[in-house]
Amino acid sequence: MKVGFIGLGNVGGKLSGSLLRNGIDLTVHDLNADLVADFVARGAKAGESPAQLMRDCDAVITCLPSPAASDAVMQEMLPEVKEDKIWMEMSTTDEAEAKRLGAMVIERGGAAVDCPVSGGCHRADTGNIAIFAGCDRATFERILPFLTTMGRRILHTGELGSASVLKVVTNYLATVHLVANAEALVTAKAAGMDLNTTYEAIKISSGNSFSHITESQVILNGSRDISFTMDLVKKDVGLFQEVADRANVPLEISPLMVEIFDDGIKRYGDRELSPNIIRRLEDATGLDIRAPGFPPEMLDDEPEEPGYEVIPQGKELKAAE
Incomplete structure (x- = not known):
């Protein structure tokens, strides 16, 4: 599956790095040309625009700083959305906005997922972060293989918007x-x-x-x-x-x-x-709250491990009934 990634900032750069490190066919786009160039040097393709990514990729991930930025990118991508295309919103955004933008994608025959991450930038960097995914179950099954390359614990939260x-x-x-x-x-x-x-x-x-x-x-x-x-x-x-x-x-x-x-x-x-x-x-x-022996930044010292789906407590029992 060809994946496009838009937004290579603090979180997006680390999540997309996990995709690239694990052999995903990756095309990236960001307003900062230096960030794109770094990914190209590591083997990614440079995207021309959000529209081009949606046209040429099977799934496009957005990881952007605000709902307004996600909306602007969606307006560029929307003409290229068609059946079998997937939009994955990894930004921290409003439930209502995820549903509004997702409805546009679904109306054109595509699939939409809100799939934000949780656990800190240091764990995003190693692929050991948690990912929530809100979408129908069939779409979740399609994207689970590369969700597990970006994160370790993957939770299907229910319908679109629930993850947000x-x-x-x-x-x-x-x-x-x-x-x-x-x-x-x-x-x-x-x-x-x-x-x-x-x-x-x-x-x-x-x-x-x-x-x-x-x-x-x-x-x-x-x-x-x-x-x-x-x-x-x-x-x-x-x-x-x-x-x-x-x-x-x-x-x-x-x-x-x-x-x-x-x-x-x-x-x-x-x-x-x-x-x-x-x-x-x-x-x-007037107090100084510092102490010796603590690190200047957090680093994830756990080895990168394959991701897996987390089943909520009690769900197995309900399925068996």
Whole structure:
């Protein structure tokens, strides 16, 4: 199967790198010609435009920074969509937008999937990241072979749009954990605790989280480099809030997360690294939340392994009934 990939940024460049590394016939496109040239040097083909990728490839993946960018690319691709073509949206986007764009593809005879990833850029780089996929089961079976080259744990989430809901749910939780970790680390320091010991106490206890074992490490190093910025966090939390608003869920913590990151952006800029949200508390207390022995960035030290489909707990029982 010939695959086109549009968007070679922090996440897209790593996902498409896994495709290329595993022998997929890959054509790439990005507004940054240097990123395209790097992929061509490694064996990919350079795409002329989104329309050309859709015309010449069996499946086209988009991994773009905003719903507006995905819409613009779709408008270019749409005239080339026909039966048996597949569009795969790997951007973090709104459920309603994934459904709207996907409906255009399906109307022309193609198939549409929203398939965002979760697990951090360091795991995207090694192909060990998790991928959610929202689409009909037949389409999921078609794309599973190369989903398992980009990710390790592949979850079919249901109909188109369902993966985007779960993506913003998981990103929201990671944001809450990041802010809570920042408060915990600053409070521990203010109480006279050794931060290396504090890190281990949280890690081995009920206080642990994915955010702690990744973002807390780069916070304590001082680099705060997790390849994710405050404007992207604000976008993701806003998407989560929109899901809740549509379902009439009266959230309390989510609006506070928006306020916290609005303040962080006002103080430090929208492109500030997201773990530096802790600077609000560092500035307020005068404390330096750094400790020796932590890495400046996260690297996935697990070997790349073949991906597989994750079956939700209880699904096997339902199928047997």
